Amino acid sequence: MKKQVYQLKQVRDVLAFGSHLHAEMKRMAEKMESEEHNARLKLLLEYLQRHEGEMAASLNRFEENTQPHILDLWLPYPPDSRIETKLQSLKIHPDMSLEEIVKVVMEFEDALIELYRESLNEIDDPPVQEILNNLLQLEDAEKHRFAMNVARFQEM
Template structure:
């Protein structure tokens, strides 16, 4: 079992959002469908905001928390677990949204796993906060998608 610090998990989540932002930007650039460009640009910008928010959050969490080693780190291999399925030209907007929500749900599962395994109340609070923020963003994305569908 590998050792991980709280900061390592937050960094992996931040990297996940950065990679998704780049992924959506590349898919948008390669698409010839107007709806896909709009949706993928929106998703890429949202992921960039998530990445920046995590970076800011990490700066404001006490170093005695972020530098804490987790006795029981999550059992999830993020590299494989948070890899997006290929977004292809034959997918419709709902397929893309389902994939994004699937990935966000997996990130929530990672946060839940840390909350469940954390030995410190402060670490539980950090990841509960991240979990609640992620789930709020999922609800906002679903709501915004509904508004996009009204166009």
């Protein structure tokens, strides 16, 4: 992933960062799909593009539908920068195998889950905790959905 330092100071920043990361993963899947020759991997990458696009759109809607005073709340202790480092260390290269693609996606999802969990642990405002908990559950559910779809894909 591209190296770009994000300042995660407010709830709004966490949502925007999550949306940005999903859009970035979608762009990487598009690039890989355009260079892929294996029909099965092309199908997986097309699915990943749709999945990541939907997740980015969901986070954008989430932000649009959240009250501004909640989005403007400051995080007393921003999430650990190790999470961003972990995301930047994900290696994408041409001719990745199915297993390599799945590993990168799972590591990506794990890092986002960690980001939301850390943000949740730093806030003691119940409405904000609810929002961050919902994001955490959404990311976790999407990780499991992706894993199930990959398992079905492998059975084809």
